[in-house]
Amino acid sequence: MREVLTLDRLAAMSPDEAAALLVYRRSDGAADIDAGVLAAWLALDSSHAAAWEDAQAAWSDFDGVVDDEVMAALRADARSARPEKPKWALQAAATAAVIMLAVVAAVGVTQWLPSDRQVAPAIAVRQPEQTFANIEDAPQTFQLADGTQMTLAGRSSASVAMSSARREIRLSRGRAFFAVAHDAQRPFVVLAGEQAIVALGTRFDVQLRPGEVQVVLEEGRVSVSSAGSGVTPIVLNPGQQLIASEGKTPVVAAANLAVEGAWRERYVVFNNVTLANAAAELNRQGAGRLVVRDPAVASIRISGRFKATDLPRFGRSISELHAVRLVQIGPQEWEIVARR
Numbered sequence: 524m525r526e527v528l529t530l531d532r533l534a535a536m537s538p539d540e541a542a543a544l545l546v547y548r549r550s551d552g553a554a555d556i557d558a559g560v561l562a563a564w565l566a567l568d569s570s571h572a573a574a575w576e577d578a579q580a581a582w583s584d585f586d587g588v589v590d591d592e593v594m595a596a597l598r599a600d601a602r603s604a605r606p607e608k609p610k611w612a613l614q615a616a617a618t619a620a621v622i623m624l625a626v627v628a629a630v631g632v633t634q635w636l637p638s639d640r641q642v643a644p645a646i647a648v649r650q651p652e653q654t655f656a657n658i659e660d661a662p663q664t665f666q667l668a669d670g671t672q673m674t675l676a677g678r679s680s681a682s683v684a685m686s687s688a689r690r691e692i693r694l695s696r697g698r699a700f701f702a703v704a705h706d707a708q709r710p711f712v713v714l715a716g717e718q719a720i721v722a723l724g725t726r727f728d729v730q731l732r733p734g735e736v737q738v739v740l741e742e743g744r745v746s747v748s749s750a751g752s753g754v755t756p757i758v759l760n761p762g763q764q765l766i767a768s769e770g771k772t773p774v775v776a777a778a779n780l781a782v783e784g785a786w787r788e789r790y791v792v793f794n795n796v797t798l799a800n801a802a803a804e805l806n807r808q809g810a811g812r813l814v815v816r817d818p819a820v821a822s823i824r825i826s827g828r829f830k831a832t833d834l835p836r837f838g839r840s841i842s843e844l845h846a847v848r849l850v851q852i853g854p855q856e857w858e859i860v861a862r863r
Contacts, residue, residue: 530755533564538571542578549708562710562721563756565689566748572712576688656680657697660809661832662787670704671711674787676730677809685709698730700787703743718767721746721756728783739764739783747773781828789831798823798841798859810834811855820847820861 528548533541545561565571650668657663657675664674668685675681679697683690687709692701694715703711705724713720715729718736725743729736738747740763746756747765757773759765764778782792789808793801799821802813808831815821823845829837834857838849846862 528560530560530563533560534567538574542574546578562723563746565710565712566719566721566746566756572689576686579688650685652682652684654682661789669706672702674700676786694729694731696731700728702726717749719748734769736767737764739778741780785828790828791831792828794826795824797821798825801825805831805834805837808832814858817861820859
């Protein structure tokens, strides 16, 4: 039996103490049961990631000299229980003490050990930040260094920063879909506007709009929170979406996965929209230009799923349902007019 670690308990501790406790539990075999609370804790505040990386680096230094009798004694003393305090407090305080000693050891232990036992201090290895930009109209898929598949919608961009402790993506424009490679030791965090989305092995969609962020979960679980707000993250289940608008409480609702995922296959889905709005959306896909000048035609409302790259086919479909027809007025340019 293992004590369940809660987010409230971690939030009541200092970042260094919480990180120390999490690293201790991971080293003691609790990585799987703590993975979710670790992800949620990292999303609560930006300082938590730095504390987590420092704690992991220090613990790695300690493990590197575990055979030394001095360090072994320090570890044993730090882990010793004292009945007057709760077990979790002992774990946090003891581990924090071990990590502080390990930080000193990382710098000075080579002075204590014989030359044939010296070790190089471990660090949280950071990879250079990469920027991905899709300047085309069609979606593009990129494979990240950890095996994650990231699909960027047209005219979208994101930066990727990875270390041995954390995987962080900042969506700076547009929309992205992530098929995340599972790695319980390195939480996967997407920053979009003021929102931090944390996942451990899952598939989800993030769209950045003016004053608004939309998150759609297809598979797995994610937690979403306002970065640095200290508010308990909202956990989404498959088939749910969250919309966070500036100055408003985030709204969670059921998502239409077929509609939300259509853009990755270059389909568009319209639900009772005007023909003018539909034409504007199709024009953004870059497969040509669709013109609607007649106000009566522009106000026609349509619904359906259409291939975004085939404007003539769209025009023919609409003409079968309404009194309109498609007229080609130039290379890759068509107009929808009233049928007389």
